[in-house]
Amino acid sequence: MTDYQKVKKDQNVKLSSLIISAFTQDMNDLQQKEIQRKINSLTDGFKKIAIRQALKRNKYLSNQSDEEQSKLRQGESYKFIDAHRIILEELLERYQTDIYKGLTDKDAKLRSLKQKNKIKIITQNSMLKRFLKELLTLFHLLILLASILCFILYSQQKQFQMLVTAILLLCFVIISSIIGSYRQRKGQNILENIEKSIPKNCIVTRDGEDRQILSINLVPGDIIKLSEGMTSPADVRIIASTDLYVNKEIYTGSSIEEYMHPECSNKENPLNTNNIIFLGSKIVRGKAKCLVISTGVDTLIQDLGYKCSQEDYFPDSQLKKDFDQFLNIVSIVLISITIFTLLINLGKSEIFGMQYHLQYMIGMIVSGLPLGMIILKTSYLLIVQKQLNEENIDVNYIEAIAILGQTTCICTDMTGTLTLNKPIVSNIWYDDKARLAKNKQLALPTEKLQYNIQTDKTLIELMYCATLCNDSNFDDRLPQQIIKEVVNNKKMSFEQKKEKLQKEQEQYTKDLKKKQWIDWPCSGIHHNENALIKFFQPLKDIRIIRDEQPIVRDFIKNKAKIPFSISSKFSSVICRNNKENSHYTLYTKGAPSVVWNMCDKVMYKGEVQSKNSSWEIKFEKILQLYGEKGERVLAFAKLDLPQEEFDYNFQFNMTNPNFPLNNQVFIGLISQLDPPDYGSANMVRICKQAGIKVIMLTGEESLTATQIAKSCNVITMQTQIELNKELNVGEKVAFQEAQALVIDGEEVAKILTREEGLPKKQKGLILKEYLRKPEVIFSKVQPAHKEQIVKTLQKTGYLVTATGLTIRDTPALRQAEVGVSFAIQGDQVAKDTSDIKLQNDQFITLVKGIEKGRLAFDNLKKSVTFCLSSTVSQIAAFIFFYLSEMPFGLTPIQVFILDIGLIHLPALLYVYLQPEIPVMERKPELSNQVNKKMIFSSYLYFGWFSLFAGFLAYFSVLSDFGLSYSDVKGLSALKVYVPFVGDEYDPQSPWLGNSLLRHIYPCDSSKNYETNQTFLDWQYDSHIFFDLRLAFAECQKDGSWKSTFIKEESQQNSYNLCQNLGLNIFNSRPNCYTTETFKYAQTAYLYASSLVMIIQYYISKSKIQSVLYDRIENLAIPSGIFLQILTLLIFTLIESINDTFSTRKLDLKYYGWFGVPFAILLVILEELKKKLIRDQLSNSKQQKQKNVDQEADPEKKSLKEEEKKDKKENEGFEDEKDNLIYKNMHFNQEMQNKFKFFIKKNENTWIKRNILI
Structure with a gap:
């Protein structure tokens, strides 16, 4: 391909991007006209090619879902900004405006009609909408259906218990829906805060006149004027400026003002250029004339804020998704089982009462659904949130707590997180000597320092320069x-x-x-300046120094200073010196290379020498030395201004300097180091031990980032830079072979640029390969890259916790599973949109949060397992009794009490359990909160113990009343002849003493008397005061009635038993042959199953430790057991309450003793399981210790390494021999580098084999 063809191809690609943006972006008319102009400038052939490429790309976009398209279009508008690099004349032509006259009123009005300069506030779902969304879930709809069915039954039966059940279920579903829709997110709509900062009025030039208008009426193409104290009302391009300094904290997170000017300082990234002022930036000093390039919804802040303010950008957490999915599955299975069992009974020849079917449906819903699951989860996390607050962690989104415990990768900032963000002076270089700069106040009295302020004249000059060219002061406020x-x-x-x-x-x-x-404390906003005065203050009071040489005033009566800026990279100050041949001294501080180039002389032992090649070499060597240490270096210089030119009346101009900045005298260098935070290195080590990858993202240079990463244990292996430097194998091979990577932000930008326009599956492959390395850090990384890094990590399989400082970090904070902001360094937007906020900005606090999250995740799983285990016993009981056509073993209201009082409230106390083994000594659990193992434990293991205990108690009580299973089977399906009040059973009477039967005596066995029959109320108190032998009657051939309640062979037996037990054991109630019998059986069922649940509650608090030798560390579990027992006693012993809940007082032998065998069996099985787990852990620990011992033993270690080495060498040799030698040594540069790397790694082996290359 010729150079001409390459140029034309590049033009086509750029034009294609413009056309694509026209298809995919909501661009304004001016931008579309610009695209049309560029299209028309091409020849027909190239125009067709460009349009064909654009249409092809648009077809790809149209095939994406709406959600995917929105993700492609939003949050990346800065990539389409080119107003910073276009020459001013072309830009004015694009916007059809005049630099002096501005727009005409007519043009401005026409443009204003299309769009106002107003940020679009995203309307988010109200609490009511979220509540209705939660209420209409299948889980809550089923509970609501149960409540409605209870109201229907109450309308028919007028049973107070049914009304109580209906009200309880209704209240529960409302509370559960409210809690389920609860989101404790602060500042979901971050654009509201930004809108408040926009000024109401601004000065604009229209028709050649300056006038004040409402900012809302600004349009693209307007010429506006900004001055000190104003806030930019739109995105603007600087046309002309005077001493302009702007605070862009909302975009950069830094409170340092930046010097702005009309020239473009960064063509690649408009976010970092110095000729664009974005909406919301504050003018700190100076004034400017600007061109409005974007207003309202087209501004950068709208684009960033829109992405972070959408309702769908706050998706449900994985924890909530897991719970919702599980509840939906349970609901569907429950509906299926209920319908299936209903069809079985409804299909029988004898159809029994609809009330019984409705009671069954209510029972299935109440027993089959884990009612308190949502309330348990939210209440549980709220308690953990309070615990985290005590650890300096504010939780904005409570479900992030459990997700935090599953973290597998942390993307963390460096400054102020891994480091103290309090730089200290570490080394100084003057008089051609590097010296350790230990602070005098930290040195021992007898310790000899490497510098001497009394004898080192150059050090005195260095002290004066560092102190005077410094805005910091000690702050005693x-x-x-x-x-x-x-x-x-x-x-x-x-x-x-x-x-x-x-x-x-x-x-x-x-x-x-x-x-x-x-x-x-210091008042300076620059930490490096604070470090300087803290170092020199013990040598000489800085107030004395500043009094000796005060800063002079310039021609506008401001202090004669040139502030530091990113573009100039130096700052200067002019002080009065009172010397014989000079009245003023210019002091300069800044980047070493910049300050060095401003100097032509060097100070050596107080004397001035010419700067020559020897000094150049010395300067480069010391810079390289400090650079390798990762230290930030500042250079200092001075210039005494001659009094002949600069007398006492000279007016200094600091904007356009009227004094020399070059030809200064170089004094020396001061290096600073931001020390690692206390314990950060140990915390990173703990994270790695816990299976958590730590990736550092910083804006610092690579060398500084590498050194800090090594001091904090983020990097412990050789990086690709060090590997290439040592072996000289080339960058590509070094990247492949190194286990630790230092990736520059420019490299990330290049990768992302190359991947633009590629299909979704092909994006991120290069970054994936980088991120799969064990240790990775990113230097000079831009906030815009963070989101892409987080996305790639998630695609690689990591669960990411990311930290951020500014609004530009918010996409990454939202993309990560857990977003973490900083209370001290972070801006308000980042704080409001993050999930978690660290009050002290320390990495150690984040690790503590992960530890708490892991413990919370573990304990929450124990709570969920315990809660789910009760449902299987309840639902199986209802199905059994329903299919057997027997009175139910539990009523819905009893199940409700069992779930809330005996299960969910005690389960909440698991939150206070301490870990059995340190949670940070194992890998993170990535399984769902409700997984297969938990379902097996709950439904197929624990639940059946309480079920069989309940059955044993239920049928034992019935047996004591003389009723066998065959006697009660099918009772609920039979209609009976309800006797009148006062009727007494008389077996000798032809109508058995039933007055209803007396009216149809003698009976005719050939006739059907069904119209006189009704179904009994087995669950409540409608039919408790008559003898069931009166109700169950059958017409005989002789015209008399015979009781069919109990079989003939057991009638006498049961009669004698009831006579003996009726008044003594069961509290003087008439029990035998009444529905009251089943109330006692139900209460016994409740006690027996509850005893097993209490034992399970106690043994489930640990998965490893034996409960037989377990110490009670806190009162949480005993309190839960006390709550369970108290709930049982209250609802069974207090007569006014047990009448409502259909429970009864029992004899001592029925209070749960039937559950003892099953509880003992459960304890034995659990202890055996725990013993197996302990043995397995012990064996694993012994094996690890054995490996450690082998590593510690030099002979064993040497032997082991030799074996591994030989094996690896043999494999490597064969591979290399096949790939290299057998191909006659014809290989490219990459293969040569690999070959060179292989030889150096296996040098000894190659010598042994006498292989010559």
Whole structure:
């Protein structure tokens, strides 16, 4: 391909991108006209090619779902901004405006009609909508159906218990829906805060006149004027400026003002250029004339804010999805089982009462659904949230707590997180000597320092330069937190507050004076300047230095300073010196290379020497030395201005300097190091031990980032840079072979640029390969890259926790499973949109949060397992009794009490359990909160113990009343002759004493008397006061009635038993042959199954440790057991309550004893299982210790390494021989590098084999 063809191809690609953006972006008319103009400028052939490429790309986009298209279009508008690099004349032509006259009123009005300069506030779902969405889930609809069925039954039977059940279920479904829709997110709509910062008015040039208009009426193409104290009302391009400094904290997170000017300083990235001011940026100083390039919804802040404010950008957490999915599955299975069993009974020849079917449906819903699951989960996480608050962690989204415990990768910032963000002076270089710069106050009295302020004249000049060219001061003012506490105290009067503040200030100053200077707070916003004054203050009071050489005033009466800027990379100050031949001294501080180039002389032992090649070599060597240490280096220089040119009346111009900046005298270098945070290295080690990958993302240079990463254990192996430097194998081979990578932000930008336009499946493959390495850090990375890095990590299979500082980090914070912001360094937008906020900005706090999250995740699984195990026993009981056509073993209201009082509330106390083994000594669990193992334990294991215990109790009580299983089977399906009040059973009477039967005596066995029959109320109190032998009657051939309630062979037996037991055991109630018998059986069922559940509750608190030798560490579990027993006693012993809930007082032998055998069996099985787990862990631990011992033994270690080495060498040799030697040595540069790497790694083996290359 010729150069001409390459140029034309590039033009086509760029034009294609423009056409694509026209298809895929909501571009304004001006942008579309610009695209049309560029299309028309091409020849027909190239135009067709470009349009064909654009249509092909548009077809790909149209095939994507709406959701995927929105993700492609949103949050990346800055990529289409080119206004910063286009020459001004072309830009004015694009916007059809005049630099002096501005727009005409007519044009402005026409443009204003299409779009106002107003940020679009995203309307999010209200609490009511979220509540209705949660209420209409299948889970809650089933509970609501059960409540409605209860109301229907109450309308028919007028049973108070049914009304109570209906109200309880209705209240429960409302509360559960409210809690399920609860989201504790702060600042979901971040655009509201931004909108408040936009000024209402602005000065605009229209028709050649300056006028004040409402900012909402600004349009693209307007010429506006900005001055000190204003906020930019739109995205603007600077046309002309005077001493302009802008604070872009909302975009960069840095409170340092940047020097802005009309020239483009970064053509690639408009976010980092100095000629664009984005909406919301504050003008700190100076003034500017600007061209409006974007307004309202087209601004960058709208694009960033829109992505982070959409409702669908706050998706449900994986925890909520797991719970919702499980509840839906349970609901569907429950519906299927219920319908199937209903069809079985409805298909029988004898159809029994609809009330019984409705009671069964209610029972199945109440027993089959884990009612308190949502409330349990939310309440559980709220308790953990409170615990995390005590660890300096604010939780904005409570479900992030459990997800935090599953984290497998942390993407963390460096400064202030892994480091203290408090740089200290570490080394100084002057007089051609590098010296360790230990702070004098930290040195021992007898310790000899490597510098001497008394004898080193160059050091004195270095001290003066570093102190005077410095805006930092020691701050003895009362901290704002103390002031706020006093001012906000409503109990104190104004005078009391004033007096209190005065006392606090005196005490604070007194306490400060006891501290060393290095511990004093500073007022400077630049940490490097704070470090300088803390180092030099013990040598000489900085106030004396500044009094000796005060800063002069410029021609506009401001201090004669040139502030530091990203473009200039230096700052200067002019001070009065009172020397014989000079009145003023220019002091300069800045980047070493910049300051060095401003100098032509060097100070050596107080004398000035010419800068020659020898000094150049020395300077390069010391810079390389400090660079390898990862230290930030500042250079210092001075220039005494001659008094002949600069007398006392000279007017300095600091904007357009009227004094020399070059030909200065180089004084020396000061290097600084931001120390790792206390314990951060150990915390990173713990994370790696816990299976969590730590990736550092920083804007620092590669060398600095690498050194900090090594000091914090983020990198412990050789990087690709070091590997290439050592073996000289080339970058590609070094990348492939190194286990630790240092990736530059420019490399990330290149990768992302190359991948634009590729299909979704092909994106991120290169980054994936990088991120699969064990250790990775990113240097000079831009916030815009963070989201892509997080996405790639997620595609690779990691569950990511990411940290962020600014609004530009919010896409990454939202993309990550858990977004973490910083209370001290972070801006408000990042804080409001993150899931978790660290109050002290420390990495150690984040690791503690992960540890708490893991413990919470483990304990929550124990709670869920315990809660689910009760449902199988309840639902199986209802199915058994329904298919057997027997009175139910439990009523719906009893099941409800069992679930809430005996299961879910005690399960909540699992939150206070301590870990059995340290949670950070194992790999993270990536399984769902409700997984197959948990379902097996709950439904197929634990639940059946309580079920069989309940059955044993139920039928034992019935047996004691003389009723066998065959006697009660089918009772609920039979209609009976309900006797009148006062009727007594008389077996000698032809109508058995039933007055209803007396009216149709003698009976005719050939006739059907069904019209006189009705179904009994077995669950409640409608039919408890008559003898069932009166109701169950059969017409005989002789015209008399015969009781069929109990078979003939057991009638006498049961009669004698009831006579003996009726008044003694069961509290003087008429029990035999009444529905009251089943109330006692139900209560016994409740006690027996509850006893097993209590034992299960206790043994389930541990998965490894034996409960037989377990110590009670806190009162959580005993409190839960006490709550369970108390609930049982309250609902069974208090007569006014047990009548409502259909429970009865029992004899002592029925209070749960039937559950003892099953509880003992459960304990034995659990102890055996735990013993197996302990043995397995012990064997694993012994094997690890054996490996450690072998590593520690030099002979064993040497032998083991030799074996591995030989094996690897043999494999490697054969591979290399096949690939290289057998191909006659014809290989490219990459293969040569690999071959070279292989030889150096296996040098000894190759020598042994006498292989010559």
